[in-house]
Amino acid sequence: MDLMELFFITLGTAVIVCYGVKLLLFSRMLFPKIWFPLPNYFFTSMGEWAVVTGASEGIGRAYALALAEQGMNVVIMSRTKAALEHVAKEIVATTGKRVKVIVTDLMEDVFSEIEDQLWGLNIGILVNNVGMLPSFIPCKFLECAELDQTITKVINCNVKSMAKMCKIILPGMENRGKGVIINISSGIASIPFPLYTLYAASKVFVERFSQGLQAEYRDKGIIIQTVAPFGVSTRMADYQKTNMVTLSPDDFVKRSLQYLRAGDKTYGSVCHTFLGWLLLSIPFKILYAECVLVSLQDYVKKRTQKASVSASSASSEKGRKR
Template sequence: MKSFTEWFFTTLGAAVVIYYGAKLLLFTRMLYPKRWFPLPKSFFSSMGEWAVITGASEGIGRQYAFALAEQGMNVVIMSRTKMTLDKVAKEISETTRRLVKVIVVDFTKDDVFADIEEQLKYLDIGVLVNNVGMMPSVVPRRFLEDEDLDQTIRRVINCNVKTMVKMCKIILPGMENRRKGVIVNIASGIASIPFPMYSLYAASKIFVERFSQGLHAEYKDKGIIIQAVTPFGVSTRMVGYQQTNATMLAPQDFVTSSLQYIRAGDKTYGSLCHMFLGWLLHTIPLKILHTEFMLQGLKEYVERKQAEKSSSSVVKEA
């Protein structure tokens, strides 16, 4: 009996060491993406002639469009503001000498996808970036505090959930036929846990994450990479263009980093600093994060940041 007990605990201990050793090895690979997940110079252009980016008029989407054009791809940029899209298209064309196609569409509305499918059907699309998304409010608030909740629910689900699924439906068949392609779906780091005060937004983004992971499992054997990218702070209009720092990244820096992790699995944080933030968030008990003190503190922090930004803008204009 004694020898069996010793054998059992020795085996159990060895299994635990091997398990966590493997996890540590996988973690250390994320520190050196260029070494562990190298990409040939022609990787993206080899997927197809065109890249499609939703929400490409500014922020993260705009930078993905520039980055993929610089990789030798023609790009289709989609958003709801024609004037801004035309300006971005001109900048990309002049900078990279690649073709740029503009599609004006408001993804918060219903029944916009038939026209999109018609405009894309003859293109050899190798990369899709589902970036477009909306947050009901920059300042945290409870679900029932929205003044027009029914309208907000419809807009958020259309923009954050329905658009991603429908764009995959439109573009994935061509990738499957050619047995190659890349789909990047932008989720959010705050969807890592149940996130009060941003409940609707966070829930929509966890859908993005789970859908992407499931789809990747379905189509990875057909040469298609489908990845959820889950950033925390990126200085865009969605977060009030907060000042960049070690964790609040500029869109260009975030996109450059995230593209290095394309072959790193079905989900990445897109950057090393956001990976550490994700780890930190998971180490704090939810009972602490969900206390009224923490929720009120979050709200006051965001309100203060917004006030500082408004004050700074007034000073600059003066």
Template sequence: MDFWEFSCISLGAAVVLYYGVKLILFSRILFPKLFFPLPKSFFTSMGEWAVVTGASEGIGRAYAFALAERGMNVVIISRTKEKLDIVAKEIAKTTGRKVKVLVADFTKADAVNCIEDELKDMNIGVLVNNVAILTNPAPTKFLASKNLYQDIFNTITCNVKTMAKMCKVILPGMVDRGKGVIINISSGVTCVPLPLYVLYSGTKIFVERFSQALQIEYKDKGIIIQVVAPFSVSTRMSYYQKTNCFVLSPEGFVNTSLQYLRAGERINGTILHTLVDWFMRIVPHNMLTSDSMQTNLEEYVNKFVQTQNLQ
């Protein structure tokens, strides 16, 4: 066997071994209860309270209910008190847990400062940074936004600054107690460049990199920091699409994603969303971002909105 033949065989074996290991690791998501078990007392062992931003509806509301069902008292935060009060009554009635309502508009620069005193000295074991805005739900080119300066300010303030500031408020207590969970909600669209949603996707990339780096800094303190990057979930932001095997209800998505809390620093939350993420990463980006794909996306969303009378 000459050198080149040996080199080719070695390279081939290394590639097979690499993808074999990845396949084995990937197969674990099929059996989360086996590979990533969580004891029933896991969440309550983290602390007495869970804090959820953007909790008046959608994914945030679902997290608040799920954590209350797992024995935690919850602080729910959003900008609409009437909606929060309804959610608080439903949680208290169905779970028997305490619910604290805080009103904050996270597009305002001082929103976190205004609620920081309310969270001080609370034994907070879980933080879910869910709140986010998509200023133009319909596909829109960057310069086509009617109020671009305000959109830039609102999106970065809500999606980026709020998330980082909430971590700054809650993380010190977790470090002192040597335990805690922070779940930051990103989006599956961060796996590729996303024209027509550049502000939203750009801020969600920040959420991912920030969360992953923060986990590296504090994992030895007994703290789990995980970024969750879903694709389609039936919420107001996605025009309440009908649920199916790919488009999950907020409740279904949250209950599934919580099973993967020990699965790593970044998850998609469901098996199918993980497969979509993998597929989009291996497809050449120029195919997904071509002019024809952008045109098709615009036509699809606009047609869907018209069909559902959502305009």
């Protein structure tokens, strides 16, 4: 056997082993209750209260409701008072748990006030969900409207608020030797993503910050995990129709909570894990081709226009019925 033949045999074996390991890891995602079991008392054992930012709708509301169903009291935070109060009533009516409402704009310098309002609570879980997408329709960086203000808002909302909330709540978890922090990122942060450059980059910070923090505090008994969803039917995603890939917020959150022991980053569901691996396997030359980027813009624009027309039609029909 010559050296060239030995090289190709070794290379082939390495490729088979690599994909075999990936297949094994993916198979674990199919059976989270077997591979990553959580006892029934897991959530309440972390502490009495859960704190969820951006909880007035979508994924944040779903996390607040799911954690209350697990027996936790919840603090819900957002800048929309009426929506928060509606969520609070829903949680109390369906679970009977206590709810504390904090109306605040996390893009502002409000964290000393938040710390005062959270003082004395035994907080076992923090969900940093609040986030801002500069523009639903993808566009190049310099084409963003009011670019200077947009940069500041995205950094304050997606980056600063998460770090500040961790600063407020993490010390209590460290003292008690337990706790869970879930930081919501995005599937598109898996690669440098053109046309969503600012948003994707801000979510990369979420991932790296979370992974570094987990390495620092794992020995303290604290779980810090990034959850990076793709399609979830929320306002940020223009309320897309739910299907096998685009999940409802409630379905996504219930699935994602099953993977709390699956590592410092998950995509939250089997289908989103597959999408993540698929995205990572596409050569950048294809993904970044001008025709692909233009097609993405056109697709989102058409879908947005279609949704607007449907909403207008529904509104008109409702008005006629009245």
